[in-house]
Amino acid sequence: MSADPTGQGPQDHSGRAGPTRGRGDPAQLVPAAAGGDRTAVARLISLVERGGPPARQVGRLTFPRSGNAYTVGITGAPGAGKSTLADGLIRLVRAAGQEVGVLAIDPSSPFSGGAILGDRVRMQDHAVDPGVFIRSMATRGHLGGLALATPEAVRVLDAAGFPLVLIETVGVGQVEVEIAGEADTTVVVVNPGWGDAVQANKAGLLEAADIFVINKADRPGAKETARDLEMMLMMTQDLGEWTPPILTAVATTGEGVDEVWEAVGRHRVFLDQAGLLARRRSSRLESEVRAIVSSRLEQHAYQACRGEEFHGLLSRVAARQLDPYAAAEQVLRTSGGGS
């Protein structure tokens, strides 16, 4: 039960205004989660997902206990085989006796419910394994929501003692790519075929990648895709000391999954030896603080630049009755901020 928390997820909207005392009290849940209570972990992530003051309290309590987990992002187009690859990696990790937390941000992921039967069956192998905790995250309605909620959810898993956290996101849209890129190691999954590498480039995935995996490499075109990726990397990236390896895999049979895991290990050693891991994490925290500040102010601007009144102002601007600065000043004055 505790290893299959999807039932505790966004579906768990029982209509109560807030968390029940005790059951939903972060002050009790955080130590319980750290002590190995998986149900507590699931409840904490639900609180994070819902936002508001309880989420803030979870953040305050988990943050001092976090900073130990190594995070691996797995991203790529829908259907690229991210979950199957994640499943393969989980097997390797478990075979080595390590515990692992998984966050599925991808709405098409079988981990988050949109499964075909085969995937569900594989999933259930992990559902009875207390060393694996899998959790889906839903988009929260507000600006920057998921981008800001994900690091908080990672910290819940981190504080609960998972030494490794996998974050699976679908690599479409800036927010998803950003989330995947905010891991210690980011794995980008593509499929054979010219279009996929191009889509990955368009989506900004090339810049986020520490490792490329051409999955479904038994299909025609894998070599060409590797060449395309190599060319696009040369064309678009200023490669530093780490050149992202381009690996091939057939995740459904397990072929090449070992090599992916080895590459993750090599990247981790690289970051450690270059002194980049601590620096990356500090700069991620700095980005997070800036993102929270910006998000608050953006929400402010968003609230200000909408509605009938705003569109009335725009009509007057288009008719040259009101200049853009006067319109902006009116927007800021009405919303009472930014002055």
Place this chain on the structure above:
Amino acid sequence: MSADPTGQGPQDHSGRAGPTRGRGDPAQLVPAAAGGDRTAVARLISLVERGGPPARQVGRLTFPRSGNAYTVGITGAPGAGKSTLADGLIRLVRAAGQEVGVLAIDPSSPFSGGAILGDRVRMQDHAVDPGVFIRSMATRGHLGGLALATPEAVRVLDAAGFPLVLIETVGVGQVEVEIAGEADTTVVVVNPGWGDAVQANKAGLLEAADIFVINKADRPGAKETARDLEMMLMMTQDLGEWTPPILTAVATTGEGVDEVWEAVGRHRVFLDQAGLLARRRSSRLESEVRAIVSSRLEQHAYQACRGEEFHGLLSRVAARQLDPYAAAEQVLRTSGGGS
């Protein structure tokens, strides 16, 4: 004198706190500019450039008189030959008896002072022509400065009755590309050679382009560059009804400049017939209002996320003594905004 206003530019810092009454009063300068007084035009742009309340007043006064000029952006890497192409276009426009205003945002442009002798000589042809007004714009120190100042300067020229405004920007950096992209027609200038097309792609110029010009096409590699551009367009763009033509030119000899001007005309007709011109302009005004609102709030965030206090907070976050939300809240509280 009046056609060579570079002496009225950012160099004109006489140390006075504000504009002199009369000489610098927008209420007198705007009607004078509209009546053909080029010195008034130059002074108005200086006021716009300096910012502050006089710039706001210029904006208020020019805005109702604007909306008639057609704007053409010319952008590309430094040394691509943008100014030489602009010079060729100015000749064509003048030969047709039309007046033209030119804003040079490119710090390497001969129009803005960083010239080689040949360019200066050509420039001086226009300096004695009252039908051409050339003005450079300097970067103002604050966030979003030039991006926000340029449309204001365009409106000064527009209100002064120029039916055509050329905006030359160097296509490096997001702001410059944005400025060039905010014209009715945007011309992107590249040179033969693989690297240039790639740089243009990296800089985001491909998306901004309505017309490509491969200048210096007498050098080897022009055909390959055209092919590269075509491929990159296919790879990265969702082409709508307008497919940017890829032209070749040797601006120094005038070869191909006619074709560029014809393509600008075709694009203008296309925008008109598709009903896109009015829509583009309205949406540009909407973007401008949003940009002003965002810029105010960003300045707010920027002011908040700096200084000793901010870095002290970050150290405490890195040491896990303070969580990112608490840090952000403290930033916002200290700066007194966004709440």
